[in-house]
Amino acid sequence: MALGIKFIRTYPAMQIGDWLIVADLHLGITREIYEAGVSLPSQVLAFVQRLNDLKNKTKSKHLILLGDVKHKVPGISWQEQQELPDLLEQLKFKKIVIIKGNHDAEIEQMIPPHLKGKVKVRKSLTVGDFIFTHGHRHVKTRAKTIVIGHNQPAVLFQDAIGVRYIEPVWVRGSLGGLYKGHELIIMPAFNELRGHACVNRGKLIGPIAKALKIKSAHAFLLDGTDLGTLANLKIEDD
Numbered sequence: 537m538a539l540g541i542k543f544i545r546t547y548p549a550m551q552i553g554d555w556l557i558v559a560d561l562h563l564g565i566t567r568e569i570y571e572a573g574v575s576l577p578s579q580v581l582a583f584v585q586r587l588n589d590l591k592n593k594t595k596s597k598h599l600i601l602l603g604d605v606k607h608k609v610p611g612i613s614w615q616e617q618q619e620l621p622d623l624l625e626q627l628k629f630k631k632i633v634i635i636k637g638n639h640d641a642e643i644e645q646m647i648p649p650h651l652k653g654k655v656k657v658r659k660s661l662t663v664g665d666f667i668f669t670h671g672h673r674h675v676k677t678r679a680k681t682i683v684i685g686h687n688q689p690a691v692l693f694q695d696a697i698g699v700r701y702i703e704p705v706w707v708r709g710s711l712g713g714l715y716k717g718h719e720l721i722i723m724p725a726f727n728e729l730r731g732h733a734c735v736n737r738g739k740l741i742g743p744i745a746k747a748l749k750i751k752s753a754h755a756f757l758l759d760g761t762d763l764g765t766l767a768n769l770k771i772e773d774d
Contacts, residue, residue: 539664541681541721544594546758548704548724550683551594552663556629558587559602559670559685560725562639563623564616579727580619584626586726591628599629600661602685602723603637603670607730612642620646624655633661637670637686671722671742674714681719682711686742688725690732691755691763694771702732705763709753711744720748724758736769 542551549558561583566576587599606616624632624647632655634643644657660669660677667677671684689707694700704724711718722745725732733741735755740746750766763769 539666541666542594543706543756543760544590545760547590548726548758549590550721550723551596552666554597555600555663556587556590556594556596556598557600557602557668557683557723558590558726559723560604560637560688560727560730561601561623562604562607562725562727562730563619564607564613565727565729566615576729578615578619579729580622580626583623583726588626588628597629598631599627599633600663600668601632601634602668602683603635603672604639604685605634605637606639606643606646609639610641612646617646621648621651624648624651630654631656633658635659635661635668635670638672640670669744671744674743677718679718681721682715682744683721683723684742684744685723685725687722687735687740687745688730688732689722689735689740689755690724691736691757691769692734692771702734703757704728704732705735705755705757707735707740707748707753707755707766709766710749711747712749713747715744715747720744720753722748735766736771 539553667679669675671686707722755763
């Protein structure tokens with residue numbers, strides 16, 4: 537039986553079969569924010585609660601962390617060294633697969649030895665007719681749908697008097713070039729502190745996302761609202 541996709545309404549998360557998927561946690565980013573002059577608490581407890589709640593809500597068994605689980609690049613910060621094991625210890629999923637992102641160098645050595653049977657690190661993972669990869673490198677696959685993070689997509693809104701605000705979005709559409717015949721889904725970031733890349737103002741990043749056909753690809757708010765095509769949403773830079 538083919539596995540269907542389910543977008544979790546109002547959450548930057550999706551489910552396929554027994555798998556819950558989120559992208560771009562960027563553990564340790566609070567250290568960077570602190571160094572910029574703003575003190576914020578660790579995000580571990582908030583992530584644990586949100587992810588375990590989503591597990592219960594969706595009745596999923598396994599978890600895919602779709603890249604950029606940690607923030608510092610290159611290397612590993614002291615904060616990340618503490619936070620990643622703490623996060624993995626408290627998550628209630630039977631299996632956890634970390635898809636390596638461009639921020640995840642050396643992440644294998646951060647996994648506690650007693651969790652290595654439960655937590656695996658991969659460049660990509662295929663589930664049914666979906667392949668999950670972070671999006672910063674090319675991938676070869678026969679799967680119809682490629683799911684990536686990496687872009688932290690959002691849409692910049694501007695009203696008649698010039699007031700602006702940003703909302704995270706899903707992006708979904710067909711691919712061309714090397715990926716002709718495949719569909720792409722770009723996930724919004726799970727960590728709101730990471731910031732966003734406005735898909736109606738800038739360009740998508742990564743070799744897979746750059747092959748997206750923006751004239752027909754759509755952006756969707758987390759509540760499922762279809763905002764239309766990326767081409768029609770484009771606004772001019774100042």
